[in-house]
Amino acid sequence: MASELQDPSGVYDYTEGSSSYPGEQQPLRSRRVSSQDSNQNYPQFNWNPEEDEEGDSGLPRELRSIPLPMSLKRAVRQVQQMKVPVVSRAESWKRKKTRSLRKLKDNSKEVLDAFTLWKKTLQKIGGNFGSGVHSYFLFLRFLVVLNFVSFFLIAGFVLAPSIVFRYVDSSLDNSNGPAECLEYNPNPKVTVFYQYFLDLLSGTGFMEYSYLFYGYYYNKVVANEDVTYNIPLAYVLTAVFYFAFCLICIIARMGANARVAVATGGHTIGEYSMIVFTGWDYSCLRDRDTKLKQKNIHYRLQVDLEEERLKKRAAALTLSRKVLLYSLRTFLHLVAFGLIMGAFYGIFLAADFSQKNTTEKGILGLFYEYLPSIVITAGNFLVPMLCDQIALIEKYSPSTTVIVALLRAVFLRLVSLAVLLFTLWRQITCDGNIEEAGCKLCQYNYNVYPCWETRIGQEMYKLTLFDLLINIAVLVLVEFPRRMVVDKCSCKLTQWVGRQEFVVPSNVLGLVYGQAVVWTGTLFCPLLPLINTIKFIILFYCKKITLFYNCRPAHRTFRSTTSTFFFLVVLLFGWGLATVVMVYSLSEIRPSLSCGPFRLFPNMWSVVPSSFYSLSETTQEFLFFIGSQSFSIPLFALSCVVMCYFIALASVYGKSVALLRTQLKLEGRDKQFLVKQIEQLGRQLHIPTHSAGCLLPVWLNYFLSASCVTSPETVSFDRSGFSRR
Amino acid sequence: MGTTASQIGKDRLAEYQELTFLTKQEILLAHKKFSELLTKDERDLQNIRVPMETILTLQELKSNPFRNRICHVFSTSDIKNGSLTFEDFLDLLSAFSDSATLEIKSHYAFRIFDFDDDGTLDCGDLEKLVNCLTGETDDTRLTSEEMRQLISNILEESDIDKDGTVNLSEFQHVISRSPDFVSSFKIVL
Numbered sequence: 001m002a003s004e005l006q007d008p009s010g011v012y013d014y015t016e017g018s019s020s021y022p023g024e025q026q027p028l029r030s031r032r033v034s035s036q037d038s039n040q041n042y043p044q045f046n047w048n049p050e051e052d053e054e055g056d057s058g059l060p061r062e063l064r065s066i067p068l069p070m071s072l073k074r075a076v077r078q079v080q081q082m083k084v085p086v087v088s089r090a091e092s093w094k095r096k097k098t099r100s101l102r103k104l105k106d107n108s109k110e111v112l113d114a115f116t117l118w119k120k121t122l123q124k125i126g127g128n129f130g131s132g133v134h135s136y137f138l139f140l141r142f143l144v145v146l147n148f149v150s151f152f153l154i155a156g157f158v159l160a161p162s163i164v165f166r167y168v169d170s171s172l173d174n175s176n177g178p179a180e181c182l183e184y185n186p187n188p189k190v191t192v193f194y195q196y197f198l199d200l201l202s203g204t205g206f207m208e209y210s211y212l213f214y215g216y217y218y219n220k221v222v223a224n225e226d227v228t229y230n231i232p233l234a235y236v237l238t239a240v241f242y243f244a245f246c247l248i249c250i251i252a253r254m255g256a257n258a259r260v261a262v263a264t265g266g267h268t269i270g271e272y273s274m275i276v277f278t279g280w281d282y283s284c285l286r287d288r289d290t291k292l293k294q295k296n297i298h299y300r301l302q303v304d305l306e307e308e309r310l311k312k313r314a315a316a317l318t319l320s321r322k323v324l325l326y327s328l329r330t331f332l333h334l335v336a337f338g339l340i341m342g343a344f345y346g347i348f349l350a351a352d353f354s355q356k357n358t359t360e361k362g363i364l365g366l367f368y369e370y371l372p373s374i375v376i377t378a379g380n381f382l383v384p385m386l387c388d389q390i391a392l393i394e395k396y397s398p399s400t401t402v403i404v405a406l407l408r409a410v411f412l413r414l415v416s417l418a419v420l421l422f423t424l425w426r427q428i429t430c431d432g433n434i435e436e437a438g439c440k441l442c443q444y445n446y447n448v449y450p451c452w453e454t455r456i457g458q459e460m461y462k463l464t465l466f467d468l469l470i471n472i473a474v475l476v477l478v479e480f481p482r483r484m485v486v487d488k489c490s491c492k493l494t495q496w497v498g499r500q501e502f503v504v505p506s507n508v509l510g511l512v513y514g515q516a517v518v519w520t521g522t523l524f525c526p527l528l529p530l531i532n533t534i535k536f537i538i539l540f541y542c543k544k545i546t547l548f549y550n551c552r553p554a555h556r557t558f559r560s561t562t563s564t565f566f567f568l569v570v571l572l573f574g575w576g577l578a579t580v581v582m583v584y585s586l587s588e589i590r591p592s593l594s595c596g597p598f599r600l601f602p603n604m605w606s607v608v609p610s611s612f613y614s615l616s617e618t619t620q621e622f623l624f625f626i627g628s629q630s631f632s633i634p635l636f637a638l639s640c641v642v643m644c645y646f647i648a649l650a651s652v653y654g655k656s657v658a659l660l661r662t663q664l665k666l667e668g669r670d671k672q673f674l675v676k677q678i679e680q681l682g683r684q685l686h687i688p689t690h691s692a693g694c695l696l697p698v699w700l701n702y703f704l705s706a707s708c709v710t711s712p713e714t715v716s717f718d719r720s721g722f723s724r725r
Numbered sequence: 726m727g728t729t730a731s732q733i734g735k736d737r738l739a740e741y742q743e744l745t746f747l748t749k750q751e752i753l754l755a756h757k758k759f760s761e762l763l764t765k766d767e768r769d770l771q772n773i774r775v776p777m778e779t780i781l782t783l784q785e786l787k788s789n790p791f792r793n794r795i796c797h798v799f800s801t802s803d804i805k806n807g808s809l810t811f812e813d814f815l816d817l818l819s820a821f822s823d824s825a826t827l828e829i830k831s832h833y834a835f836r837i838f839d840f841d842d843d844g845t846l847d848c849g850d851l852e853k854l855v856n857c858l859t860g861e862t863d864d865t866r867l868t869s870e871e872m873r874q875l876i877s878n879i880l881e882e883s884d885i886d887k888d889g890t891v892n893l894s895e896f897q898h899v900i901s902r903s904p905d906f907v908s909s910f911k912i913v914l
Contacts, residue, residue: 070815273883
């Protein structure tokens with residue numbers, strides 16, 4: 001068995017024990033072979049692992065990672081089992097443990113796989129619509145799980161204790177402030193029968209004074225016989241920890257993606273090879289998908305080749321034309337910026353108007369309440385469309401166009417949310433001027449907002465709900481009819497419009513926006529993560545239905561992993577905005593005197609220092625030490641040193657890669673030189689060039705790997721092997 | 726005709742689990758699908774070899790442009806007709822499975838792309854590869870000018886030792902920089 005494998009004309013040499021690519025340690029002898037000599041395309045398997053420089057520590061190479069057919073793998077296993085090396089008892093015990101640990105890992109992986117949410121659906125989506133759409137649904141699933149888990153955090157530390165202690169002790173500590181500030185009557189009489197429905201949609205009425213909003217929570221420290229639970233402290237620390245937890249989850253998920261994205265560098269390195277070698281998706285199941293994928297790849301290659309030609313042409317542009325192009329681009333950037341600013345001003349006006357007319361009742365009142373959301377949604381729909389038209393004139397390369405459009409849309413979405421919040425802040429703090437008449441008494445605008453935190457919570461709640469309703473409405477009223485029209489009516493206009501395409505970037509922005517709203521609102525509406533989980537689950541099924549029934553696969557695909565990284569970066573922007581809002585609310589604005597857990601405190605954060613002093617002496621000293629300079633400065637210096645080390649290491653690696661590349665090039669040239677010499681010699685000795693050419697690379701590579709070049713006359717052309725005399 | 730472990734045999738199943746990247750469920754599913762390709766009398770025979778045309782009726786391979794090459798690469802037949810035994814089929818699924826390593830996938834991808842089986846990817850191999858990727862019909866092929874530009878770009882990017890061909894190490898070097906390869910080189914029954 002061994003002899004038939006030791007075929008010297010074996011194409012692929014495989015050395016045991018190499019954890020890196022076998023090609024790196026592969027002797028050059030296996031580079032090339034003529035087809036008539038290779039009767040078995042089997043890797044040449046190295047039966048003697050002791051020859052290997054990188055001797056494995058002891059565990060035989062995993063059998064399944066050997067690229068051999070099954071029968072040969074069995075033979076390898078038999079040989080491995082026969083060759084029982086002499087090991088100490090500790091060594092063999094260690095090996096057994098490793099093997100059983102691996103089995104345990106495999107089994108647990110199988111079990112966990114069964115619990116993965118929506119696994120089959122996602123596989124089906126990926127197979128039929130490509131990796132771009134697949135990455136959108138993966139992102140959505142990640143957000144669902146994140147919201148669900150963080151809800152448990154809040155439920156465990158804030159909600160459950162509040163419910164429990166409310167039954168135990170229902171008295172409240174009232175603050176001693178001016179009487180006007182303490183007025184808060186959130187249960188007006190129900191006047192019309194559909195008031196319940198309106199209240200559900202806007203979070204007022206029966207919904208306002210409930211666990212949903214901040215105003216309902218206790219402000220006292222519940223102290224039973226042996227259990228003390230400081231609810232205000234729990235509220236603040238849970239909110240802070242919730243943000244930290246979300247940040248850690250996002251960064252953990254970015255971790256693997258970031259490593260790959262940084263390692264591959266920019267997209268210009270190896271772009272064509274990447275498309276050709278890795279571009280095909282083997283999970284395409286139907287003829288239609290295959291044809292589509294082929295069209296896709298064809299389109300990509302054409303576009304990239306065209307882009308390259310354009311770049312070459314652009315580099316040859318005259319100076320005047322370049323100046324013209326850049327000034328045109330600057331002008332269009334300003335136009336886009338102006339459009340976005342116009343949208344912001346519209347949102348600002350709408351929010352102002354809505355806040356001023358909160359006393360309206362009925363349907364008109366509901367309309368006024370939802371006015372900011374309506375304007376934001378309209379802006380988010382119109383402005384990107386207009387920016388797309390602008391992008392057509394800007395003449396960037398296709399990849400740059402997509403990124404510019406995305407960045408503009410992200411900017412629009414997140415800053416429109418910020419504008420809304422800014423308007424609210426203006427009204428709560430009387431334009432930031434605490435000394436003004438309306439705000440002087442309680443340091444916030446108590447007339448309009450007896451309980452301002454609940455108000456902000458309500459705004460965020462309305463935004464979330466409205467987002468979901470709009471998505472369902474668009475699905476029912478726009479996408480299904482569009483498909484029906486396109487399918488039934490075959491006139492030119494409908495065919496030109498065509499079926500819906502599932503555009504990944506704008507859908508992802510919708511998710512990021514929704515999540516940013518939830519983050520901003522959680523401090524004031526603790527049940528919002530749960531509502532968001534339900535919303536995203538409904539959204540998942542809606543998007544899935546529209547994908548399968550109404551959409552055709554996209555013409556341009558999105559590169560999946562770099563785009564996942566981009567989605568997470570954008571999500572971080574939203575997180576950053578929400579953190580700014582949270583930090584500001586915790587520290588700067590006075591909490592309402594009439595509701596909520598913080599009515600006794602000058603600001604929400606002050607509950608932490610005041611309960612800090614109730615900790616034990618040693619804990620206090622320890623925490624002081626961590627915050628002091630004698631700890632932080634050495635820590636900072638140490639992190640600088642570590643960073644410098646890694647930067648130096650990275651530069652050394654880069655230099656050695658460049659060095660190895662040059663070495664490879666030189667070796668290739670040596671080989672070509674020697675081939676020419678051999679051909680000359682062959683001609684001189686009248687050996688037919690064909691057979692000489694067959695053997696040459698094998699023979700030659702042996703020489704090169706031995707790194708010793710002798711004159712050709714000392715070599716014999718022996719077919720069964722090679723020898724040097 | 727259910728898919729019970731007794732059909733394959735417990736120790737055989739454990740052996741397959743050790744020698745491939747497939748889980749127990751996947752091996753049983755593969756056995757079921759493979760048996761469906763056989764006629765009633767063939768099912769009882771051991772080591773039956775299924776011709777390539779029958780294998781290509783599988784839904785997962787039917788529309789794959791590389792289906793012929795895949796069958797040739799994984800086939801252990803002496804006459805090189807692309808026929809597969811059940812164990813070849815398992816090898817195929819193992820290389821294309823979720824948990825297979827990058828080395829295995831890149832190794833087999835290289836062999837699939839090597840249309841003339843000479844151990845390197847030269848211009849002819851690359852041209853056939855690109856035609857498979859874009860479709861064989863006239864309106865989906867690249868023009869010869871574009872093809873030339875593309876192949877010269879590919880060789881410039883991947884051929885490190887400048888010998889005019891891409892060998893296994895250079896191929897694996899390109900693959901290692903792609904973040905999508907492992908997830909796209911997948912066939913799941």
